[in-house]
Amino acid sequence: MAIIQVDNLVKRYGDHTAVDGVGFTVDEGEIFGILGPNGAGKTTTVECVEGLRTPDDGVIRVCGLDPRRDEADLRQVLGAQLQESELPDKLRVDEALELYSSFYRAPVDWRELADTLNLTDKLGTRFKQLSGGQKQRLSIALALVGDPRVAVLDELTTGLDPQARRDVWDLIERVRARGVTILLVTHFMEEAERLCDRLAVIDAGRLVAIDTPAGLVAKVDDRQRIRFRPSGPLDHAVLTALPEVTAVERAGSQLVVTGTGNLLLAITTVLAREHVIAADLRVEQTTLDDAFVALTGRPIEP
Numbered sequence: 001m002a003i004i005q006v007d008n009l010v011k012r013y014g015d016h017t018a019v020d021g022v023g024f025t026v027d028e029g030e031i032f033g034i035l036g037p038n039g040a041g042k043t044t045t046v047e048c049v050e051g052l053r054t055p056d057d058g059v060i061r062v063c064g065l066d067p068r069r070d071e072a073d074l075r076q077v078l079g080a081q082l083q084e085s086e087l088p089d090k091l092r093v094d095e096a097l098e099l100y101s102s103f104y105r106a107p108v109d110w111r112e113l114a115d116t117l118n119l120t121d122k123l124g125t126r127f128k129q130l131s132g133g134q135k136q137r138l139s140i141a142l143a144l145v146g147d148p149r150v151a152v153l154d155e156l157t158t159g160l161d162p163q164a165r166r167d168v169w170d171l172i173e174r175v176r177a178r179g180v181t182i183l184l185v186t187h188f189m190e191e192a193e194r195l196c197d198r199l200a201v202i203d204a205g206r207l208v209a210i211d212t213p214a215g216l217v218a219k220v221d222d223r224q225r226i227r228f229r230p231s232g233p234l235d236h237a238v239l240t241a242l243p244e245v246t247a248v249e250r251a252g253s254q255l256v257v258t259g260t261g262n263l264l265l266a267i268t269t270v271l272a273r274e275h276v277i278a279a280d281l282r283v284e285q286t287t288l289d290d291a292f293v294a295l296t297g298r299p300i301e302p
């Protein structure tokens, strides 16, 4: 069942159309990602979902609520990561968590949440004195403290080191396992691939594609590339004769074979028959990065 519904969303800033007819639905319990380069309109889209901005056109429903009209009810079901500037510098971590839980009818135990986010030894620290990563973890805690049905997380792991990023991903998976629906804004391919059930790719305010990460890759290209160094002479014709093979190229001492289907099995069977050993064999598949370039015409990071 759709818990978030966005139809033909349009948002303009002056004469600049930041979001231009974007639509998607998110099912209950899904992690749904919005992926796109800087300035694509991702934050504007989710801020309309959160009721923080008024759309110029379109319909949005979150748990059946209209984010602008039903703002007070929306606050009880939707958790949003706050912007850094929203917390006073002198507020301590424990005070912030206590304050935010007081906003909700049925908050979770904030001490437990702080523990999960490795914030327990920072409870007495003032906001201003937290590192970038600690502030980020606190903002995630504040988004989840109300035990929301839907959590909106914008650039969740920006500024975190690789280990902290993985810890946050694990946390998000645990949150989802409790049934929370997550709308996630990201421009990290690895994050999108690892966490999201489905992704909306947005570029220059427009929706380019919606699919699973694997579906986006498959849409673009299902070719694989296999590289290896043959141990002895090999007639390329034995490879090009295979129905799975579309091309064979030489790159220095390596052969690069492109194809589809069960390419690896087809190649290794032929090599065994020809008594050739494939050294340094590597299988390269189309990645989400490749799919993004194919869909939008450019890489996500300039």
Ligand SMILES: Nc1ncnc2c1ncn2[C@@H]1O[C@H](COP(=O)(O)OP(=O)(O)OP(=O)(O)O)[C@@H](O)[C@H]1O
Pocket: 013, 018, 036, 037, 038, 039, 040, 041, 042, 043, 044, 045, 187
């Ligand atoms: N309050 C505003 N007033 C005017 N223009 C704005 C405002 N907020 C955003 N924009 C513009 O609208 C476009 C979309 O911005 P938005 O922040 O939604 O993109 P984004 O995809 O979230 O980008 P980023 O990844 O950089 O945060 C950009 O061109 C941005 O400069």
